Amino acid sequence: MRIMKNKYDVIIIGAGPGGLACAEELKNSALSVLLLEKNNTIGPKVCAGGLTRLDAGFNLPKGKSREFKTQHIFVNGKEHNLQLAYPLKTISRTKLGQFQLKKLQGAKNIDIQTNTAVLEIKADRIITQDGIIDFNYLVGADGSNSLVRKYLKLPSSQNMGLYYDLDLLSNKFEWHINTKAWGSAYLWVFPHLDHTNIGFHFNPKLISAASAKKILDQFLRDNNYVFRKENFRSAPLNYNYQGFSFGSVFLVGDAAGLVSKATGEGITMALISGKEIAHKLLNPQYSVTELHNVIKIMQRHTKMIDRFDRHPRLQSTFFWLFLKMMKSQRFQEYFGN
Ligand SMILES: Cc1cc2nc3c(=O)[nH]c(=O)nc-3n(C[C@H](O)[C@H](O)[C@H](O)COP(=O)(O)OP(=O)(O)OC[C@H]3O[C@@H](n4cnc5c(N)ncnc54)[C@H](O)[C@@H]3O)c2cc1C
Structure with a gap:
């Protein structure tokens, strides 16, 4: 300096x-x-560290990120596996x-x-x-x-993200969508090299921060994840x-x-x-x-x-359509994923 x-x-x-x-x-x-x-x-920085193919032009540090070719997308409880032409990554x-x-x-x-x-x-x-x-x-x-x-x-205009870093080592890159309860908000599970980041992304005009934290805590409890309050973070986007x-x-x-x-x-x-x-x-x-x-x-x-x-009534149909379209590489490029 x-x-x-x-x-x-x-x-x-x-x-x-x-x-x-x-x-x-x-x-x-x-x-x-x-x-x-x-x-x-x-x-x-308060961040889940997930990267899409848009990072392709950047020479990111080798051996310091994880790559995932498959996304596991849970829409209203049903799991869909989406193969990606370009892998998703996580990085610290x-x-x-x-x-x-x-x-x-x-x-x-x-x-x-x-x-x-x-x-x-x-x-x-x-x-x-x-x-x-x-x-x-x-x-x-x-x-x-x-x-x-x-x-x-x-x-x-700010959305909010809140998450916990868990000691657990996981292999599944997950998105959870619950159109009826959360609308356009979603929950993520991003495995890193040495921990797993699990969080919730939402519009604070539609879901209060207190409700969002309850949703996240409940998800973690329902899935028997061990989480500690000192590993909780939140920030706007x-x-x-x-x-x-x-x-x-x-x-x-x-x-x-x-x-x-x-x-x-x-x-x-x-x-x-x-x-x-x-x-x-x-x-x-x-x-x-x-x-x-x-x-x-x-x-x-x-x-x-x-x-x-x-x-709101068309949200599950919308997701169904979205997942179908995401199977095409051209749509993945159009959407940036
Ligand atoms: C909970 C959460 C999860 C997220 N997950 C992801 C994800 O998985 N993938 C993804 O791509 N993005 C994610 N994001 C978004 C991502 O973190 C940001 O888009 C990214 O960090 C933006 O980079 P930036 O350089 O613009 O700003 P920042 O990374 O925010 O950097 C800004 C810097 O400016 C400094 N600064 C601020 N004010 C001042 C000042 N007055 N004087 C001097 N320095 C100052 C700060 O300390 C900071 O270091 C997430 C965000 C949140 C909140």
């Missing part, structure tokens, strides 16, 4: 996958870059963060400062607990409760995309609202948007095709869930 200067070409707020991917693409460029992270350690956020951080080693143009929270944003400067720093460009990669997004006065470019200010990942309203997936969108915004900073003419593709997929997910929530 180096001492901060008082002016940078680019300041990136947040060293999650989005901010780190942005910094990586700016490595050894002519731009001076400051990457700021409020936490002491880079990596840990700490390992992903540390892997991304390592790639920045030796970058002469990048200063990384942890334990530094940005407290306020002005037109051409930020204020941290350590002082004021000027920028030409600001990248908001500061997650679902983004300060940069608030500075831009953009609204947010912002799916309200309103754009990524605002003059000299850019948004990536959750700060940009690039989380799926359907699946809660956001790691890959953060990686892609971070990388694409870096290219845009290096070349303003750069057309962010990959980012536009992922935005389209996110918008499809939002549309699908909004329709689904509007027609």
Whole structure:
């Protein structure tokens, strides 16, 4: 970690996958870059660590993730096995963060400062607990409760995720859907290399956080899972995309609202948007095709869930149809899975 200067070409707020991917693409460029992270350690984040095929362009750490070709989808208690053309993966956020951080080693143009929270944003400067720093460009990669997004006065819409990490080692990648009781919410079982992450993703306007926790606890009890309250976590996910470019200010990942309203997936969108915004900073003419593709997929997910929530009586038919369509590789690509 180096001492901060008082002016940078680019300041990136947040060293999650989005901010780190942005910094990586700016490595050894002519731009001076400051990457700021409020936490002491880079990596840990409330997240289930599931990845779809959208991560294909990223060289993720080998031997640190698990892969699953089959998804087990339980719709109203009935199990459906869905084979995937591209395997789903699970990865530890700490390992992903540390892997991304390592790639920045030796970058002469990048200063990384942890334990530094940005407290306020002005037109051409930020204020941290350590002082004021000027920028030409600001990248908001500061997650679902983004300060940069608030500075831009953009609204947010948030789903919630809550989960337990269990010591148990499991081999089945599961989704549980209960259209009658939960509507568009779902429960997941994501096996990792050294634990299993079991959680619930829901819209807090439709299910209260207290009810969601009851649903999750009940599921764990019904399935005889041993869980401990100290391993419980919860956090919001912002799916309200309103754009990524605002003059000299850019948004990536959750700060940009690039989380799926359907699946809660956001790691890959953060990686892609971070990388694409870096290219845009290096070349303003750069057309962010990959980012536009992922935005389209996110918008499809939002549309699908909004329709689904509007027609509660058709929800089980909808899922039946959805599972049939997901058998086709073309639809898997269209849906982003
Ligand atoms: C319960 C839950 C489960 C999830 N499961 C999955 C999943 O299985 N798969 C998936 O793809 N996605 C999942 N997500 C979503 C995923 O976690 C996010 O989409 C992803 O982390 C977004 O990356 P990011 O870089 O945009 O933001 P983040 O990972 O949130 O990183 C933002 C960083 O900015 C820092 N920061 C914030 N404010 C400041 C400040 N003022 N100053 C300095 N630093 C600051 C934070 O400390 C953080 O390190 C889940 C989310 C939740 C809540």
